[in-house]
Amino acid sequence: MTRRSLSRAAGWGAGLAVLAAVPLVLPIYHQFVLSLTLVNAIAAMGVNLSMGYAGQVSIGHAGFVAIGAYTAAILMTKMAAPYWVTLPLGGAAAALSGFLIGLPALRLSHLYIGMVTFGFGQAIGFIALNWVALTNGPNGLAVPPITLGSFTFSPDTFYYVIAAAFLLLLWVAKNLVGSRVGRSFLAIRESETAAEAMGVNLVRYKTMAFAVGAAYAGLAGGLYAGLSQFVNPDAFVFLVSVLYLTMNVVGGMGTLAGPLLGAVIFTLMPEMLRTFAEYKELLSGALLLGFLVFFPRGLVGILGPALSRRWPWSGKPAPLPAASSVVDEA
């Protein structure tokens, strides 16, 4: 084993140990918040894969999360399907819709993709609200307790399911980003024309970018349904889509650590600012704008150089598209 792979293994081991040990010392409510942080981190990772790596705008990601959550909730309540089947099905359903949304993106510029994903998020919200026979409308659906054999999960034990899924998905993302797929994503983000000229299959990788990003969101939705045991349209409004974007921008889009950092900040912030609840939207909006203007590489861009030697995930922040390539494409 080389020194590098050793330190990498140590990094994963330490992460695993922390995630496993934390619930033992945290009170139950804080444990719930921690679970929520991980769920948000998974959804934010999805946004990051589509947008941060492949450069495909998604401002309706809460729609994909809703698809995952409602797939799980509906199949469990109406067809008594086991949670462990509905969770991957939710991810698959979200991935399929991501693929379909990705199709028009093949020939459209960022602006139109932005509009389509925005419209998609809104449409999913309206369907969840209005298709009462299926979704129970604004009253939402109660998700039955999740069991594995004879064991029934409580929110504090369900944390381990979420932590396992989180680590698995983080590992998948890390490998995806470092693979041929990830390099194709980056090439597409920097310049579609150049990528195509170098032999990147645009049809395959652009739709894949949407499908993968959506699958993460769908799985996050399914985990959310299992965690909160309740699904209603309020959890998937436009504000939530913006929140996922904010997590990425503030954390550092296009880096693995960025969305995780963002998810931690923006899940804990409302808890800490409980007395100033009305200011939290204002604050997150201001942070989004401020980081876009002043620190487009996010916190990872600020802290990254200092940490990169010790932290196996941060690596070198991928450069943002150069100004010239953007002006030309606009």
Add this chain to the structure above:
Amino acid sequence: MRGRSRRIRASASGRDAAGGTAAVLFFSQVVVSGLTIGSLYALTALGFAIIFRATGVVNFAQGEMMMIGAMFALVLFRDYHLGYVASFVLALGAAWIFGALVERVAYRPLLNAPVFTVILSTVAVGQILRSGVRIVRGDELALFPPILSGQPFTFMGISLTLLNIGIVVISLVFLAGFTAFFRWTRIGWAMRATAQNKEAAALVGVSVPMVFSVSWGISAALAAAAGILVAPLITITPDMGVIGIKGFIGAIMGGYNTLSGAVVGGFLLGVLENVTGVYISSTFKDVVTFCVLIAMVMVRPAGLLGTPETRRV
């Protein structure tokens, strides 16, 4: 030829039975009500199209600009007891300044940033405005007096109000005015040139920063006008900006890169919504709307009247 004979047959069969006439009348009523709602969408769509024409970005905070404009007017009218006209004009001016301010803070620093960064920054502005207004004014529901009477009267069997007609006329006037502005004024040319190519426009002497400032200002003032006109029909709340989404969809349907396209799309969307609401299901009219949006973007992204987008390398 065939189309015409079919149309004649259709109208003849409509005249046949009394029930048929009633159905036609009812349908016309549905369409006319749709046009009224549509005119509001059209005004909002026009605001989207103007920023797009001049700066090449979509302002996702357009609905919030509308809300801010209506709030300005409300404060002037109710808290400072100014007259309707004075409040209207001052609110438009305030909105113009406000729009220019937003441009300075959230658009100009990002001129060289990727397009999606600019999209996100307008999203951020929308959220800041919404929550900011909610903090300052709370979740109050405020009604604003209409510019014309909302008393319905019957014309050729169809129920109308002066307010409806007024809003339709005002949006058409705005459309004509802005079309003329873009076609015949120097600043209009400068705005079009800037949208096409910032560098080239600057090279031929266009003051690009001024163009950006003016187009955001105009767009905000237009949004304010729409907001004030809409205010009597919906209440003024921090969340009233959601109607902006409809204007946005209308703009896409009709065609983003032409002003008339945006306006026609707005009207069309209103009619479509009302027809769906009455004949299919009122709860699903929004879903139908968004399906139309997605289908439209997939099949004909330039919109009905727009010219297809060409992508340069």
